[in-house]
Amino acid sequence: MEKTRKIDFKTLGLRDALDLAMLIEEEAMDRYGEFADSMELHHTPAAAKFFRFMKGIEQLHEAKLRGRREELYPNVPRVVTREMIYDIEAPETHEPRVHMTARDALKISLGAEVKAFEFFDAALKQVKDPGVGGLFEELRNEELEHQELVKKMIAKLPPDDAGDIADYEDPPVMQ
Amino acid sequence: MKEPTVLPTYQAKDFKSDLKPIWCPGCGDFGVVQAIYRALAAIGRAPHDIAFVSGIGCSSRIPGYTTAYGFNSVHGRALPIAQGIKLANPDLLVLVAGGDGDGFSIGGGHVPHAIRRNLDLTYIVMDNQIYGLTKGQLSPTSPKGLHTVTSGLGSLEEPVNPLLYTLAYGAGFVAQGTPADMAGLAEIIEEAIRFPGFAFVNVQSPCVTFGEDDQQVKAHRAAMKPLKSIGHDQTSRIAAMDLAQQYGQSLHTGVFYRNPAPAPTYDAQVRERQQAMAEKAVPRERILDMFVQK
Ligand SMILES: Cc1ncc(C[n+]2csc(CCOP(=O)(O)OP(=O)(O)O)c2C)c(N)n1
Ligand code: SF4
Numbered sequence: 001m002e003k004t005r006k007i008d009f010k011t012l013g014l015r016d017a018l019d020l021a022m023l024i025e026e027e028a029m030d031r032y033g034e035f036a037d038s039m040e041l042h043h044t045p046a047a048a049k050f051f052r053f054m055k056g057i058e059q060l061h062e063a064k065l066r067g068r069r070e071e072l073y074p075n076v077p078r079v080v081t082r083e084m085i086y087d088i089e090a091p092e093t094h095e096p097r098v099h100m101t102a103r104d105a106l107k108i109s110l111g112a113e114v115k116a117f118e119f120f121d122a123a124l125k126q127v128k129d130p131g132v133g134g135l136f137e138e139l140r141n142e143e144l145e146h147q148e149l150v151k152k153m154i155a156k157l158p159p160d161d162a163g164d165i166a167d168y169e170d171p172p173v174m175q
Numbered sequence: 176m177k178e179p180t181v182l183p184t185y186q187a188k189d190f191k192s193d194l195k196p197i198w199c200p201g202c203g204d205f206g207v208v209q210a211i212y213r214a215l216a217a218i219g220r221a222p223h224d225i226a227f228v229s230g231i232g233c234s235s236r237i238p239g240y241t242t243a244y245g246f247n248s249v250h251g252r253a254l255p256i257a258q259g260i261k262l263a264n265p266d267l268l269v270l271v272a273g274g275d276g277d278g279f280s281i282g283g284g285h286v287p288h289a290i291r292r293n294l295d296l297t298y299i300v301m302d303n304q305i306y307g308l309t310k311g312q313l314s315p316t317s318p319k320g321l322h323t324v325t326s327g328l329g330s331l332e333e334p335v336n337p338l339l340y341t342l343a344y345g346a347g348f349v350a351q352g353t354p355a356d357m358a359g360l361a362e363i364i365e366e367a368i369r370f371p372g373f374a375f376v377n378v379q380s381p382c383v384t385f386g387e388d389d390q391q392v393k394a395h396r397a398a399m400k401p402l403k404s405i406g407h408d409q410t411s412r413i414a415a416m417d418l419a420q421q422y423g424q425s426l427h428t429g430v431f432y433r434n435p436a437p438a439p440t441y442d443a444q445v446r447e448r449q450q451a452m453a454e455k456a457v458p459r460e461r462i463l464d465m466f467v468q469k
Contacts, residue, residue: 002358030188038200082187083213086357093205094354094392097383100200 003119005084009126017132018069019080021139022062024088028112029058031090039105042098047105054109058089061142089116089143101160110150117143184219187212192242198233203380203392204301206354208240211270211299214364215243218268225268228257230282232274233308234301234380243270251282254289254298261294265442268368269295275302279315279335290344290373292441297367300337301380304390311385318423321387338419338431341375342412347434348374349415351427354381355395359428366430372437379426395426402429410435 007020032055039048087093091112097104120140127133190212198204215225225243229235231250238245244267248256257271278286278300289296305323306312312325315335322329341349348370352360360378367374381391388394407429408414415432457465 002356005358034196034205035200037195038198041195041197042200044200081183081216083183083216083361092392093209094201094203094381094383096200098200 003086003088005086007080007084009123009132010128012127012132013129014131014135015069015073015076016080017127017129017135018065018072019078020085021135022065022069023080023082023085024116025058025062025065027082027085027087028089028091028116029055029062031087031093032058035091035096035105038096039100044099046102047096047100050102050105050109087115088119089113103154103157103160106150106154106157110147110154113143113146113150117147183216185216185221187216190215190222190242192240194239196236196240198236199382199384201383202233202307203303203354203378203382204234204237206357206360206392207234207299207301207378207380208237210352210354210357210360210364211237211241213361214368215241217361217365218368220268224266225270226257226260226264227270227272228253228260229271230273230277231308232277232306233382234272234274234303235277235308237272237301251277251280251285253277254282254285254296257296257298258289258292258294261296261442262445265295265446270297270299270368272299272301274307274314275300275304275316275335275337276306276314279337279340283315283335286341287344290341290346290375293347293372293438294442295372295440297364297370297374297376299364299367299376299378302337302377303380303382303386304334305382305385307382307385323385334423336419336422337375337377338422339416341377342416342419342432346375346432347372347437348430349377349419349432350375350430351377351379353379353392353395353399353426353428355392355399356401356428359401363428363430366433370433370437372434372440398426400425400427402427402431407431409433 032051036048036051036055039051089112091108095108117140120136124133124136127136196205222242227238227241227243228246228248229238230248230253235247238247246256253271253273257269260267261269302316304314304316304318306314311323313321313323313330316337317330317334319333320329338349338351348367350363350367352363354360363376367376379395407418409430409432412432418427419431
């Protein structure tokens with residue numbers, strides 16, 4: 001599936017690449033926030049807590065990139081918009097499930113990190129600007145580090161509790 | 176990248192409301208609402224220039240999650256209400272949305288009339304082949320043989336085909352999308368909004384709670400056949416109807432039909448008539464003369 005619209009990696013310059021990277025983090029941050037809200041609403045606290053944690057992580061990444069962008073291009077307006085990217089580092093909306101475990105939530109996040117790695121890896125094959133190449137390489141390698149981090153977190157988790165989904169079923173409702 | 180002369184006025188997040196969706200986590204409708212935000216941002220109309228009308232169902236909650244005027248109305252009655260709104264204020268961009276039950280069961284009788292009247296509306300049906308809100312009963316698009324709480328031995332009915340239904344009644348724009356392809360879905364919705372006249376978008380929006388495995392996003396991704404990739408002629412209603420017959424067997428995505436010479440809309444004709452009548456109308460202070468015998 002297409003992940004970007006109206007972006008030509010061959011002509012992409014560093015300023016737009018930094019903006020793009022920030023938007024990718026922002027999209028992931030918002031999605032994790034939405035997942036956390038949804039999990040809280042559906043009484044799935046362990047997954048909610050993890051998604052909230054991930055929202056914070058993405059926020060930190062975004063802030064780091066923003067600082068760099070402001071230093072390099074102070075007060076230059078942004079041309080790239082959120083509408084140009086689709087679920088690059090953000091986990092996809094169809095992935096969570098009600099009563100999912102923390103392990104399930106971490107696996108979703110691991111999938112998102114793999115996806116982001118693949119995106120930067122594929123983009124690098126088209127990029128011409130050396131500054132953009134450097135940035136994307138750095139971001140791609142960071143995705144690998146994040147994958148390792150999530151894998152370690154998964155390994156530390158206690159075994160899942162075999163709950164019965166029927167305990168949570170509601171009767172049909174009128175509306 | 177080229178510097179645009181004008182930066183976009185609205186961004187997708189400007190159309191996201193403060194209300195938190197209560198859909199089941201993973202519901203296909205989450206993807207649909209994201210695609211709508213993006214399409215609206217691309218259109219660039221202000222939230223106060225948009226009215227979003229729905230019926231009742233899980234999918235019909237969508238106006239609540241969108242920053243625009245919203246009306247979560249009565250089961251099956253979204254189209255009549257939307258037509259009234261468009262006629263009362265033709266300057267509004269009017270979106271209509273709901274489930275396959277809302278649109279093709281209880282509300283099925285309104286679809287042909289909305290189509291033949293041809294008001295400038297965009298109708299988005301989130302087709303999950305089930306009644307989601309009332310917890311998993313048979314819907315008009317459920318496949319034959321489906322086991323549900325109301326068809327314990329398997330359904331004996333053939334499903335309604337929303338694509339063929341709207342094409343046969345003469346809709347000027349008919350398309351199908353899935354949240355398995357977000358970029359494609361946002362593009363289709365944007366095109367539908369831009370079409371001058373009644374535009375129908377069938378979205379295969381999986382119900383993760385009551386839906387079948389082969390109706391989920393992963394299955395869509397494996398089965399999808401974008402119409403662009405098979406060289407379909409979207410100006411031919413006959414070619415579109417031919418392909419639409421594969422509804423339920425093949426998942427074709429993209430624009431099935433777009434009338435290359437769109438007919439005048441009902442709202443535009445009403446405006447024209449109002450203007451013509453206004454020219455001939457007697458001045459306000461002489462209205463009573465029409466009723467007074469001289
Ligand atoms: C007049 C009326 N009849 C029946 C209902 C009960 N009802 C509410 S939603 C619904 C069907 C929901 O299915 P669909 O429209 O496909 O939407 P989904 O929930 O799947 O998104 C029904 C039968 C109602 N609210 N009002
Ligand atoms: S019941 Fe189905 S359609 Fe309704 S919110 Fe849940 S997943 Fe979505």
